[in-house]
Amino acid sequence: MKTFGCQMNVHDSERIEEILMRAGFEMVEDPAFADVALVNSCTVREKAWHKAISEAGRLRKPKERHGRQLVVGMLGCVAQQEGERIFSLVSGMDLVVAPDHYHRLPALIRQCAADGQRQVAVGFDAGHPEDFLALSEAAAAPISAFVTVMKGCEERCLYCIVPSVRGPERHRPLDDIEGEVRRLVAGGTQEVTLLGQKVNAWREGERSFADLLARLDNIEGLSRLRFTSPHPRHMSPEVASAFGSLRTLCEAIHLPAQSGSDRTLKRMRRRYRVDDYLATVTALRAARPDIAISTDLIVGYPGETEEDFAQTLALVEAVRFSGAFSFKYSVRPGTPAEKLGDDVSEAEKASRLSRLHEVVLRHEQAFRAQQLGRTLEVLVEGQGRMPRQWSGRARNNQIVNFTCPADVCDPALRGQLVRVAITRVNPNSLEGEWHP
Template sequence: MKQDKLVYVETFGCQMNVSDSEKIVTLLRGLGYNPTTESSRADLIILNTCSVRAKAEQKVYNLLNNYKGLKRQNRNLILGVGGCVAQQEGERLLANVPHLDLVFGTHNLHQLPSLVRGAEAGQRQAEVAFIDTETRLGLFPVDETEGGVTRFVTVMQGCDNFCAYCIVPHVRGREISRRSADILDEINAMAARGVKEVTLLGQNVNSYGLKSQGEMDFAGLLREVSSIDGIERIRFTTSHPKDISPRLISCFAALPKLCSHIHLPAQAGSDSVLARMDRGYSRAEYLAKIADLRAARPDIHITGDMIVGFPGETDADFEQTLSLMEEVRYVDLFSFIYSVRPGTKAAEFADEVPHDVKQERLLRLQNLQRTMTLELNRSLVGSRQEVLVEGVSKRGDQLYGRTSGNRIVNFAGEEGVIGSLVPVTITRAYQNSLLGELLHP
């Protein structure tokens, strides 16, 4: 088959979407499409979308409108949308965007090659049907990408928590845990290709295996992955605080390969807001789990998510969120203004917080987090860190990698150390990264 067609994939949202986009590229290679970083050169454009917030959803529609000009210039250009917006909108996307060729939902990634072949023949199609559990178990896409120091591995999909604000269970479906044997086979193959670090992905990895008869739990899976030769570091995301167990927390004490970082979203610091969100834990319970994590791994770095302006959030509630941040001392925080998501419980709530109040609260929260992040980065100056070298930095004259605590470090060095764990002394701290000096033996 002629190998001169180009595909441009633009990814929005979470690491699960990043992982799915990598698999999209692999699937499309089989149809003769090679990846490009320039949409203007592409024969096929895929938008892999996120609908967690209204802003991300609107950005997709804006991009689709922008690509209308490219379609006029190239009548053979194929335009497709996948991911959560595709799942949410389905056939409506084809109706609302006449120049769109194909739509595929979160359960339909495996159907993308046939959809593209159909589009090449002039067909416009949407596939967004949820698939039953048994069928889905055989459809987890495997990452066969060559090269790379770090890779994502999907261990489960979907979510059963149905937090009041969250659209994920509606667009990703119910929880399903991938067979552990398949996960371990994939990671063994990655290790054989030279991968050094894997990140285990799921909407709620803490509940892995709990609803699969005869399957190990997530702590058991971590222990099995830790035993694989060649894999030197393990990360995972995302965790729901109500489901993180003592057995899982103990892995931070027992498994040296497990990195000193956890993403544990609180979403709010007020008990009344947490209850309205249906999060399933209190402020005190969340802080107790943070304390247990730090007891197991004293140097652990904690990141999280916060929503401001949830319906009914008072000034006192918001102050509780700020005080929680100061008590936890997050290294980084993803923070957002609450936006109504169709079909969620919170979409029916009254007591909407005025937009200007939301904006002011978000600004205060982000300023506080920027201050804490810089302070925590500065506290690492002078320390020796083990850095997994991932490649050449954006500047082009340095290498970069990450500490066990997930801090980015740039430093001078030879490219021969890419893929290795090296000792680095931290010499300077910035807002979003660290500067270091490679220690030679």
């Protein structure tokens, strides 16, 4: 299975593997030895859509070359967006399954293999008990785990395809969320990341997202808590202050801004102003001065002027982001923004993206430089490239490579929380030494 796109897709793929293995399937790395080949796709941007279609075509080739039965399926957001049209886009496809139907995959695959008939399962099915693809009690708990708390989005930003492919908002019950986190922690999970297309909009009756964070913070044995992706419009003062009061909540947040121009934000239908975003940043830093704040930014949105773009650069300078995912605007079929045209030239988009990258990189490197001389808590993920070197992530989401004494460097170090004194800053990571 090949996965493209966001952390929700990564999480979905993990659960799909579990569903299939529970049904008797076995995972193989080489498509040449597979009976089933799946692409879990993303369609948020045009490039991601093309990658998914291209990968599906590549997976189909062993089927044609060996003349044997191979079920090739498209999953994810492209499946929901295109439906049966996938069969005309990629010849030889057998299966199209959208996210709300993953629990049906074993039956759909077997039906397809049995009679050779194409299978399609798209649309939204909010009532199914496996809607959130929770970890089964029999599954092994990872060191760092994703837990879905809500699905779907109803913001209707003009450029965004997500409401069309992920459906209406569905909020998971708090007790259900807590139960899964407790099972993970009991199995050895140290870090949990809460997932949702608009994660901080989660509600259950009078309970807010801040209440959810506080409840999970009380779970004994949970070391770290993160969440993604929040919407700036739903960043309450209570959530901001939680970064200073909750022991588990890591000092890092990815808060998509998209633009630093009020005019562009209005044309995007983001429903907040730059001053609102800056007020949230101020609240976050008041609660946790050393918090890492990263973001998403789009350049070349329809109607974006040089002045609008300059205001985006000004936002980056004001916030001093620890990192940013920056993209050229691409029209997504079926979104309201499609009607706005695409009046910023590709050359101008490329120029603006390059200039934006320069400013973002400067602040990214400055944030990393601030870690020099600090001792950071690192969750060890695995061994590094050098002898006695290990790698992991700090609470502020920075990658840290570190060395340790021979008597400490044991495979059991993986999954442990260690203290690392930072001695060197690299372009994309930090280096340090194990600190007893």
